[in-house]
Amino acid sequence: MIKSELVQRIAERNPHLYQRDVENVVNAILDEIAGAMARGDRVELRGFGAFSVKRRNARVGRNPRTGTHVEVQEKSVPFFKTGKELRERLNEGS
Amino acid sequence: MMANLDSVRRSRTVTRADLAEAVYQKVGLSRTESAALVEMVLGEMSDTISRGETVKLSSFGSFLVRAKGERIGRNPKTGVEVPITPRRVLTFKPSNILRNQVSDAPVAVGDDD
Numbered sequence: 099m100i101k102s103e104l105v106q107r108i109a110e111r112n113p114h115l116y117q118r119d120v121e122n123v124v125n126a127i128l129d130e131i132a133g134a135m136a137r138g139d140r141v142e143l144r145g146f147g148a149f150s151v152k153r154r155n156a157r158v159g160r161n162p163r164t165g166t167h168v169e170v171q172e173k174s175v176p177f178f179k180t181g182k183e184l185r186e187r188l189n190e191g192s
Numbered sequence: 193m194m195a196n197l198d199s200v201r202r203s204r205t206v207t208r209a210d211l212a213e214a215v216y217q218k219v220g221l222s223r224t225e226s227a228a229l230v231e232m233v234l235g236e237m238s239d240t241i242s243r244g245e246t247v248k249l250s251s252f253g254s255f256l257v258r259a260k261g262e263r264i265g266r267n268p269k270t271g272v273e274v275p276i277t278p279r280r281v282l283t284f285k286p287s288n289i290l291r292n293q294v295s296d297a298p299v300a301v302g303d304d305d
Contacts, residue, residue, distance in 0.1 A: 099240045100248045107236055108229070115221075122219045123229045128252045130214040132290055134206040138298040141206040146234050147282075153299040174297040176253070178284030187242040188257065188280045 135176050145183040152177045208234075241282060253286040 099107075101124065109120045131149055134141045141149040156172040180188075208230055215226035237247050237255070247255040258281050265276040286294070 099245055101250055101252075104233070104236060104240075104247070104249070108232055111232065112229075119219055119221070120229075123215050123221075123226075124233055126215045126218040127211050127230060127233055128249060130206065130211050132252065132293055134204075134210075135290075136293045136297050137204075139204045139206055143208060143211075143234060146238055147284075149284075151294055151297045151299055173295045174299055176284075176286040176290055176294045178255075180282040184238055184241065184282065187238065188244075188282060190242075 138174070143181065145181050147181040147184060148179050150177050150179070151175070244280060249287075251287055251289045253284055253290055256283050256285060257281070258283055 105117060105121050105124055108124070109115060109117045112120065131141050135149055135151050138151055140151075143149075151174045154173050154175055157170050159168050159170040160166070161168055208227070211230045212223065212227040215221065215230060216223050219226070221229070240247050241255055241257060244257045246257065260279050260281055262278045263276050264273055266273050
C-alpha cells in the first residue's frame with residue numbers, strides 16, 4: 099500500500115471529507131512524527147509502535163568502489179520498534 | 193553523571209494526542225474528528241501490515257514485513273537450547289528525506305544503545 103492508497107481508503111470511509119483534506123491529515127501525522135524525531139523526541143503510539151532516534155558514532159568508512167577511506171561523522175538515525183499488539187497480530191494463527 | 197547530561201537534553205514523548213492536535217491545527221477539522229482520523233490512519237496501516245503487506249509512505253519511509261525462518265535460541269538464564277519458531281517481523285526503513293531530517297537530532301543519554 100502506498101500513501102495515495104492509504105488516503106483513498108480513509109476517504110472512502112469518510113464521504114463527508116474531501117480527498118484533499120484526508121491527504122492533509124495523513125501528511126500532518128507523518129510531519130508531526132518526523133518533526134518530533136528531528137527534535138530528538140520519541141513518538142509512542144500504543145499498539146502500533148514507537149519511533150525514536152539513535153546515535154551512530156563517527157567511523158572510518160570506505161568507498162566500496164575505490165576502496166578509499168572516508169570519515170563518516172557522528173549522526174542520528176530514525177528507529178522504529180514494533181508495538182506489542184501489532185507484533186502479535188503479525189503472527190496470529192501461525 | 194548520567195543525570196547531569198539528562199538534564200541538558202530532556203526528551204519529550206509525543207503521543208496520539210499530539211498527532212490529533214497537529215491534525216486539528218493544520219487541517220481545521222474538529223478535535224474529535226481529528227482524533228478519530230489519527231486512529232483510522234494508524235488502524236488502516238496496522239491492518240495492512242498485519243496482512244503481511246508493505247506500507248510505503250513516500251518521503252517518510254516503508255514498513256516492511258519480513259519472514260524469519262526457524263532458528264535455535266538459548267535461554268540466557270539456564271543455557272537451555274530452545275527452537276525459535278518461524279515468525280513475521282516488521283521493519284521500518286526510513287526514507288533518505290527522513291534520514292536527513294533526523295541526522296542532526298540530539299540524542300538523550302540512555303536513549304541510544
